[in-house]
Amino acid sequence: MSEAPTPSIPRPSGPSAKVLAVTSGKGGVGKTFVSANLAAALAKRGHRVLVLDADLGLANLDVVLNLHPKITLHDVFTGRAQLDQAIIAAPGGFSVLLAGSGMVEYSRLTPEVRNEFLQVLHSIMPRYDVVILDTGAGISDVVLFAVSLASEVLLVATPEPTSLTDAYAAVKVLAMQQKRTQIRMIVNQTARAGDGRAITGQLQQVIDRFVVPGAGRPIRLLHLGDIPADPAVRDGVMRRQLLLVNTPGSPAALAIGQLANKLDEVVLRRSTV
Ligand SMILES: Nc1ncnc2c1ncn2[C@@H]1O[C@H](COP(=O)(O)OP(=O)(O)O)[C@@H](O)[C@H]1O
Numbered sequence: 001m002s003e004a005p006t007p008s009i010p011r012p013s014g015p016s017a018k019v020l021a022v023t024s025g026k027g028g029v030g031k032t033f034v035s036a037n038l039a040a041a042l043a044k045r046g047h048r049v050l051v052l053d054a055d056l057g058l059a060n061l062d063v064v065l066n067l068h069p070k071i072t073l074h075d076v077f078t079g080r081a082q083l084d085q086a087i088i089a090a091p092g093g094f095s096v097l098l099a100g101s102g103m104v105e106y107s108r109l110t111p112e113v114r115n116e117f118l119q120v121l122h123s124i125m126p127r128y129d130v131v132i133l134d135t136g137a138g139i140s141d142v143v144l145f146a147v148s149l150a151s152e153v154l155l156v157a158t159p160e161p162t163s164l165t166d167a168y169a170a171v172k173v174l175a176m177q178q179k180r181t182q183i184r185m186i187v188n189q190t191a192r193a194g195d196g197r198a199i200t201g202q203l204q205q206v207i208d209r210f211v212v213p214g215a216g217r218p219i220r221l222l223h224l225g226d227i228p229a230d231p232a233v234r235d236g237v238m239r240r241q242l243l244l245v246n247t248p249g250s251p252a253a254l255a256i257g258q259l260a261n262k263l264d265e266v267v268l269r270r271s272t273v
């Protein structure tokens, strides 16, 4: 589970995408919503963005985007199709690699899954500025493997106590097993402005008290931003339309825009010198 990635697959040399993992402790907190809309917001700011549906067992990016391609990551993994055939354009100006329903069999981390995943990621990295991994929830080995491939972890949590205890568990594993020293927090479905920052602060206090840092340095939670609970999000999902395209003026869409601005400033600018 904590082995190093297979060394036989070379990392791309030259310019390559920043890989962001969008993950969470608990399921259903808004990872896919954040991944797709953040991708649209970053694309609008001039970045070449690809979202990879890395929630292999419970993939639902296709549903959210209303895209049902014949060829998916599943066909690439099984050798039935070339990678390029599976990369498709999403509404919102970014590319996606959808998992496809057949990926359920890949929800266990076998050496084959590990290899295929790395190969796909390393082939796409030189072609994009940002690759967003829409991962599964929790601390299973497939989720942890996907997260281990990213240079930045965006942890989505909601203010619900269950989401926060699960977020704590995820931070603990990422600190101890992956020796992460920073995680960026997105607090989704907040009721009031400022709630998210307070929640990140509380979580940090618990971590400081109970988590033994794996890298010898304490893990820092960096508050990336909040997204308010907004009925426009559910309406968009029901109509299978991307929030940022359809209701760009809604409170949640505006919040995603601010997250994109911040990411652009603190994560992406630094790497594109
Ligand atoms: N900011 C929000 N306001 C209202 N509803 C939201 C918000 N974010 C997510 N949701 C609801 O939560 C559901 C689950 O989100 P999703 O992105 O599929 O979660 P995950 O990928 O973490 O399982 C969405 O279909 C949407 O209805």
Ligand SMILES: [Mg+2]
Residues within 6 Å of the ligand: 031, 032, 033, 055, 060, 061, 134
């Ligand atoms: Mg999802």
